[in-house]
Amino acid sequence: MTKNLKKGARFSVTLPEHYNTGVLIVEGGAKVNQETNVATDHFVLFENKGTDITLEALEDSIFLILSGKPIDEPIFAYGPFLMNTQQEVRQAYEDFGQGKFGYLED
Secondary structure (H helix, E strand, O other): OEEEEOOOOEEEEEOOOOOEEEEEEEEOEEEEOOOEEEEOOOEEEEOOOOOEEEEEEOOOEEEEEEEEOOOOOOOEEEOOEEEOOHHHHHHHHHHHHOOOOOOOOO
16 A cells, blocks of 8 residues: 655554565655654565554655565565566566566556
């Protein structure tokens, strides 16, 4: 979810405790949970110990909030691809090279 906040505005969200959760500061800056200041282009990864997150915009800001169930599967990352195995990453590169991912229009 993305959230745009004006300077001084606050946003609170409650998420499941066992989810992996992080916040990317896309623009601006924030105070997270009334204690940590975070600047543009920084990512905050939360431990799976709490469910409440509060963001206070220190300036006009845009946040990207990511949260989901842990997948508990092996991961293999290379370049822009993240898969379960090295073979799957190789296949992703082949598929990308063959245009199977589609194209963005100008």
